[in-house]
Amino acid sequence: MNPQATTPSTTSYLPEGLPIPVPEPDGLSAPYWAGLREERLLVQRCAHCGTWQFGPEWICHRCHAFDPEWVAVEPKGRIYSWERVWHPAHASLKNHGPYLAVLVELPHAGLVRMVGNLLGDPMQTVTIGAEVRGVYEHHPQANPPYSLLHWALA
Amino acid sequence: MTRERTLRGRVAVVGIGETPYYKHGQSPDAEFKLALKAILAACADAGLDPRQIDGFASYSDDRSEATRLAAALGLPRLRTATMQWGGGGGGCCAAVANGAAAIATGQADCVVVFRSLAQGQYGRFGQTTGVNTVSGEKSYLMAYGVLSPPQRFAMRVQRYMHEHGVRQEALRAIALASYHHAQANPRAVMHGRPLDEARYDESRWIAEPFHLFDCCMENDGAAALVLVDAERARDFANKPVYLLGAASGAGYRFAAHPHNSPEYASANFGTVARDLYDMARVTPADVGVVQSYENFTGGVVMALAEHGFFKPEEANDFLTLDNLTAPKGRLPLNTSGGNLAECYMHGFELVLEAVRQVRGTSTSQAPRHDVALVVGGPMVAPASNLMFGSEAVL
Numbered sequence: 193m194n195p196q197a198t199t200p201s202t203t204s205y206l207p208e209g210l211p212i213p214v215p216e217p218d219g220l221s222a223p224y225w226a227g228l229r230e231e232r233l234l235v236q237r238c239a240h241c242g243t244w245q246f247g248p249e250w251i252c253h254r255c256h257a258f259d260p261e262w263v264a265v266e267p268k269g270r271i272y273s274w275e276r277v278w279h280p281a282h283a284s285l286k287n288h289g290p291y292l293a294v295l296v297e298l299p300h301a302g303l304v305r306m307v308g309n310l311l312g313d314p315m316q317t318v319t320i321g322a323e324v325r326g327v328y329e330h331h332p333q334a335n336p337p338y339s340l341l342h343w344a345l346a
Numbered sequence: 347m348t349r350e351r352t353l354r355g356r357v358a359v360v361g362i363g364e365t366p367y368y369k370h371g372q373s374p375d376a377e378f379k380l381a382l383k384a385i386l387a388a389c390a391d392a393g394l395d396p397r398q399i400d401g402f403a404s405y406s407d408d409r410s411e412a413t414r415l416a417a418a419l420g421l422p423r424l425r426t427a428t429m430q431w432g433g434g435g436g437g438c439c440a441a442v443a444n445g446a447a448a449i450a451t452g453q454a455d456c457v458v459v460f461r462s463l464a465q466g467q468y469g470r471f472g473q474t475t476g477v478n479t480v481s482g483e484k485s486y487l488m489a490y491g492v493l494s495p496p497q498r499f500a501m502r503v504q505r506y507m508h509e510h511g512v513r514q515e516a517l518r519a520i521a522l523a524s525y526h527h528a529q530a531n532p533r534a535v536m537h538g539r540p541l542d543e544a545r546y547d548e549s550r551w552i553a554e555p556f557h558l559f560d561c562c563m564e565n566d567g568a569a570a571l572v573l574v575d576a577e578r579a580r581d582f583a584n585k586p587v588y589l590l591g592a593a594s595g596a597g598y599r600f601a602a603h604p605h606n607s608p609e610y611a612s613a614n615f616g617t618v619a620r621d622l623y624d625m626a627r628v629t630p631a632d633v634g635v636v637q638s639y640e641n642f643t644g645g646v647v648m649a650l651a652e653h654g655f656f657k658p659e660e661a662n663d664f665l666t667l668d669n670l671t672a673p674k675g676r677l678p679l680n681t682s683g684g685n686l687a688e689c690y691m692h693g694f695e696l697v698l699e700a701v702r703q704v705r706g707t708s709t710s711q712a713p714r715h716d717v718a719l720v721v722g723g724p725m726v727a728p729a730s731n732l733m734f735g736s737e738a739v740l
Contacts, residue, residue, distance in 0.1 A: 206489075210488060210489050210491065211474070211478060211479060211480040211488040212478065213479070213481070213485035213488070214480070214481050214485065215481060215485075221481070221482075246606060247483070247486060247602070253602075273501040273502070273504045273505040273508070275497065275500035275555075276551070276554040277492075277500075277553045277554075278550060278552060279494075279496070279550070279552040279553065281472060281473060281474050281491075281493040282491075283475040290551075291491055293497070293501070295505075295605050304606060305606050305610075306486070306604070307487055307490055307492055307604050307605055309490050320504075320508050336479075338489070340490065342490075
């Protein structure tokens, strides 16, 4: 069921075995996930009106131009909200917690927000508004391989 | 001649019914059988031959399909079958509105609105094991351990508490009110299991800022009600409970995922509450009793504020156990015990309780009960709400 259970990962923030993110069958988010694997954070920005958009969509919500461009942005931002999770909602997390999830807004990309984990002590005091930088976490052995974007205090 | 487009006073509830409510996994009956039992109980309450049902309405992709119900019950004909889009309890009031709209527009005469849900048979909402890959909204959350509903909503509430200075005690008061009312309600799963401040404070964290008692239960059961045209409603034994208004929907890009709603710290009733009050032609001051969906207590704080009962900055003062309990409180809330302590019937137990309040038959009766508000699942899209009233307010 969980082949990694006997060899706990020392490199990932959460244990292996959680659901693996993959693009939708229509490929909408494929550039985003491919970008993370290359340590590039891609966010949609409409070439016509300049509106930033995340998560991705086939159309710009402001001007209705189709196929917004994917633009690489610097992975930095500030904490917009957070939660410390204690109850394991998945078998892989049993006896693991607590852990921290944060919602980070990107001021240089239209204030789009992203969810990730906050690296470091899970019992640390988290401050809304604190500056954070992105840290990529790769899972090359997973099937299919994928990468995540975590956050650490800047 | 101007034609008023409204549901106000057009349709009434004449029967309500539910199965016994069980902890998840403890129902002796299959989910579909629970649906049938609740529907027959609602018909019996109305004094109605079930063969007069000609429509069904539900929400959240209820598995008990309208066509199977019609065949199982041998209905002469089915005229309407509607399903409100959206998961969670966001549709618990919209399903009533959809059924009422079918009656008001002459598409059906007798619609049953229901929810049947046996989490013990089909998977608990609070557990997510068994999924290998995810895409769409979940792909941006699950690999980070943001998996189950409390984890998906805690950050909205955390932000709201931050913006408005809402304290944990305000969330606690909502949990205490539900448990308080459940002690008077023999249907309640938590009947005989009182909750006090110390037990709440000492309970384990699920996802901060939610303690165990801030989170709804996971249950098995079914609940149903019968709608007919208002003209017909007086022919039934029960005091008719009229639909004064209903609204559903979402504010500007509220569903932008992941967690990208422009108005993030919100229960999503900004537009929906205004629409409801307009149709019902009442104000918050007219509302004597409220049933407000507790997926999580923090969502109730937001939902009540967005329905105009207090400003967010006043939440700490308004939300006290004394204010929220019947019969003496300023705003009796979740008088059956609700999702936290009666049964998590996806909010439909709240709709039935509002009917009891207008009838005057609640186990925790509010003194002012001519206008009763139901607020469906907060922080989801589409959200929905409804207002019931007695004949006196038509």
